[in-house]
Amino acid sequence: xxxxxxxxxxxxxxxxxxxxxxxxxxxxxxxxxxxxxxxxxxxxxxxxxxxxxxxxxxxxxxxxxxxxxxxxxxxxxxxxxxxxxxxxxxxxxxxxxxxxxxxxxxx
Amino acid sequence: xxxxxxxxxxxxxxxxxxxxxxxxxxxxxxxxxxxxxxxxxxxxxxxxxxxxxxxxxxxxxxxxxxxxxxxxxxxxxxxxxxxxxxxxxxxxxxxxxxxxxxxxxxxxxxxxxxxxx
Numbered sequence: 130x131x132x133x134x135x136x137x138x139x140x141x142x143x144x145x146x147x148x149x150x151x152x153x154x155x156x157x158x159x160x161x162x163x164x165x166x167x168x169x170x171x172x173x174x175x176x177x178x179x180x181x182x183x184x185x186x187x188x189x190x191x192x193x194x195x196x197x198x199x200x201x202x203x204x205x206x207x208x209x210x211x212x213x214x215x216x217x218x219x220x221x222x223x224x225x226x227x228x229x230x231x232x233x234x235x236x
Numbered sequence: 237x238x239x240x241x242x243x244x245x246x247x248x249x250x251x252x253x254x255x256x257x258x259x260x261x262x263x264x265x266x267x268x269x270x271x272x273x274x275x276x277x278x279x280x281x282x283x284x285x286x287x288x289x290x291x292x293x294x295x296x297x298x299x300x301x302x303x304x305x306x307x308x309x310x311x312x313x314x315x316x317x318x319x320x321x322x323x324x325x326x327x328x329x330x331x332x333x334x335x336x337x338x339x340x341x342x343x344x345x346x347x348x349x350x351x352x353x
Contacts, residue, residue, distance in 0.1 A: 172343035172346055178341070220340070
């Protein structure tokens, strides 16, 4: 199975900060990666698919990029509603595998 | 807009079978892919498996011997069965839809299943 190593596991940031979260795949997965946001007690929500494509309705402050086996989710200016846990998911092959998650907390 | 709703017993005894149903509204099951994902309390997301609208399945290797997924197209529902459960199977279980590339784009609200005697 492909391993997705996500970092950091948590971070503290202030409103307005630029935040980056990284996932590294254990092998090449092309651009087959999605990013999800999960708030406490709710289901995850798709933010980015195919590594860099913004899901309909998601604010443009969210962006994704890829370089080889390293994938990055960037929030350009953190908003109060962005405090949540973020997960990457590779959809290159089966079994699908998630990153361990990054909890974004208020500084 | 598709809506997914999981249902089933919230409490299952150890060694018994966990059975969940996901009711799909707003879309037909075909031509999408349908996944089950679980999340133990305070932990990350775990992919359980997926079934295509034609009934083709992939399961996580760690669960493959205990998992069965199926579809009921007449009811627009999918189901999950997990046999011989232990406390380690206690989690919130989500059903989710995958698009034509099986990229997961919609989730149910999740249902908590506790394994306890």
